[in-house]
Amino acid sequence: MSEKYTRQQVVDSVPQKGFFGNPKGLFTLFFTEFWERFSYYGMRAILVFYMYYEISDGGLGLDQTTALSIMSIYGSLVYMSGIIGGWLADRIFGTSKAVFYGGILIMLGHIALAIPGNLALFFVSMVLIVLGTGLLKPNVSSVVGEIYADNDDRRDAGFSIFYMGINMGGFLAPLIVGTVGMRISFHLGFSIAAVGMFIGLVIFVLTKKKNLGLAGTIVPNPLLPSERKKTILIFSISTLIIAAAVAIGIPTGLLTFDSFVAIVGIFGIMIPIAYFTVMYRSKKTTEVERSHLLAYIPLFIASVMFWAIQEQGSTILAAYADKRTNLEFAGITISPAWFQSLNPLFIITLAPVFAWLWVKLGNKQPSIPKKFSLGLLFAGLSFLVILLPVYFGGPTALVNPLWLVLSYFIVVLGELCLSPVGLSATTKLAPAAFSAQTMSLWFLSNAAAQAINAQLVKFYTVENEMMYFGIIGGTSIVLSILLFVFAPRIQGFMKGVR
Template sequence: MRTTPHHARTSTSTHTTATGSGTREKPGTRPEPPLRRGLWNMAFTELWERFSFYGLQGILSFYLLYSLAKGGLALDPAVASGIVGAYGGAVYLSQVLGAWLGDRLVSPQNMVLYGAVVITAGHVVLAFAPGFAGLGAGLVCIVLGTGALKTNITSIVGFVLEGNERERDAGFSYFYMAINIGAVVGPLTTGLVQNELGFHYGFGLAAIGMGAALVQYITSMKRLPERARTINNPLPANRRPLAVLAAVAFLAAVGTAFATGLLRAENLSTVVTFASLIAAAGYFLTMTTAPAVSRDERRRILGYLPLFLASGIYFGFLFQKFTAISILITERIDLHIGGWTFPVAWITTVSPLAAVLITPLIARMWKTLGERQPGPTAKVAIGLAQIGCAYLFLLVISEATGDAEIPLVLILLFMMAAGSSEVFVGPIGLSLATKIGPEKFRSQMVGLNFLTLALGSSLAGLLGQLFTAISNPSYFSLTAVCGIGLGLTLFATRRPLGRLLTSGLEH
């Protein structure tokens, strides 16, 4: 059965307007603005979840690369890149399933709750279980839990901002800023703890961050919009056994592939990359051929396709901070400042920190420009060109230093240039997905947007393996040319893509 549209459930009289908690406003009062109510609750929940995720991500690469004497697992750099890339890709690929479940079987509100519990369990396992067994079990829990949480919490933010088009991009920019604050504070703290006490203490601190996210969410659930508690497109009861059977068959296939050696650490990134592309193709095919999708909705989906591919490549370049750049740090960066060692996780933290610092300026600029601001295509083009220029800077550094160590300050400048470009891509994709998605596939459109991160993460793993096989100048030249070239191409096609993306929407 279809739920009543949100705008139809909202009364036009101030004394009868229902709030998200099911209570009624007093006569003469106004509902609390979305940016002050639901948005900030979700933003702080997401901040803590990202604290735990990036707190782990900030030290994971070095846990795999460092010697046993330093508390690491001493893996080959190419293998470590493959694992990190595959893990990041699987985290976002699992959100395809999370989006589907949040649309068909479980309300978005409950999906976020269940996901937070599973993620917390995963971080606890990493903190206390040593070796490969603990690593594998913990990462699997985080993959599944994040898949349940991420797309559904973003959909809830879309519900909160529904009907407020003037502040939509700004609202998502602030939500994305919360993501990046967690991405900064997490690695700063876990990196320091790892540097002083060891890796498993860092993993334990990430578990505390996820516990804080769970508490924050539980206390804010009652204030969420009614749509967050509603299953948008319930799966018929006679089709549920088939869904369970498909899930069991998939798990059996994955287990068999690992047991027979078909899936190995060396090829995990390749497998996840292809899986991301196949999942994306399935999404695009399903949504463009579904009878419930209108002609205008279909045109918007087709207009999103080039942006999807461009964003996936962009995140592949950005997430190299966990693969190729992490290898570069361990091999060529002098971390010693007097008698103190600069925590390696702090270097990658500069990237989201730059995005956090620039977000309020960019969000204010979008609000000031209003209808004169660049469209989504132009914004993504700017981000691609900027990160390409960051790699061009790294190429110059690499050539200037030769085989000598690269000064720490120069790699920090690179991280600032690359990280600040994210504000032109990440929040724009989130905003666009919740705006242009077909009515029947709104949550799954958000899931499709998160596949850009899955594609980018696994692509970063492949690029990290390429980094170990060719010279630094050749590698940085390739990434710089691709980033700048794709940005310019996308900018040149911004007008026809803009017409497709706005097809049937009110301006």
């Protein structure tokens, strides 16, 4: 199928005007992703509380450290499953079908959470949402790249608009799902998340044909008949091995929660290394593309450090909001879930400012590596800010919620320097034969970060708060300086990509 259409023919099949001066397909992708993120972030805003609240309060009654670790592992697996999603799209059914199948699995996962139940149903929902998000998330971003010609100047702006869709969903979800979940019932909150995903699926199915044309339908690197049998065999054997390991490991006590966290942590680091190696050594990767991959490695490492801090907004900082923050403010009782809306709110407000700034600066804007180093600097500062109220008020006093607001605000400045830029750089630096899979690799930086977090959160206690935030924040700032110093070298490997 990849032989039938050229890149340009795919672009020509998409109506090129129609959504804020961008291709019409951006409308479909914007709202599909908006509702998918609404459902995901809505669920996530209450999930950690659902896990550690007592059974009498409607929760599962797990201890807080375990809940924080599960939350990180969950996040890691969601992004790790993007590899499977990217591979299936690249080799078997294309990105459009991957988005559709993913949406269905996510919806079923939220329905499983909505059924008042037990730990078993909770883990079933986790598996469904992990697989569904892995199919949908990297592939919907890949289709955004497909609707623009390679030399189209609107591409970065298009990704910024798309990023706004993600964050509008992420902003509304904690306010709606969070309020219902925390004040009425967790399960009713999860039901709203399921309805959100259903709406996203309906929009995608109804507008796809008219707005996306051929985008998402091409399989760039289809399996050859000879490879098909081998692939089915590998998948079958892998499934049997995993099933056997679980069946033997749980009753014998070899597979405990801690050993599972450790295994995911190892995978989180080993899979990206294996990925880079395979792409770099592939006969389908050209010499220039190899140079691009070398430039991509330090960006990937910076991204891991950044997300390790940013993603603690829904774990450590969520628990901090619940237990350490004064939730009576200006006559309002704040729900701890509402803090999850801050990150997307600041992004919606500031994304247009950053988009305008990069356009205004034109050729004078910082290079991609320098933007990444700024991202790390802000991430580090966001953790150092949390130190101040502890330093001045001691570990027992309830903290003014504005300190948390400030921390979320600073990390967003970093996110806007790194995340949309990283998405765009990934589509530019990806080897042609591995386009969707390289997008999965970008999301793997988040998987690696959260796999590391699953171990880090175990060190967090109220007593060693200062040390916890200080060491992680300081490390990020040191890495930021190193990246800034080496930015010109990295830029050289990009061979003209800016």
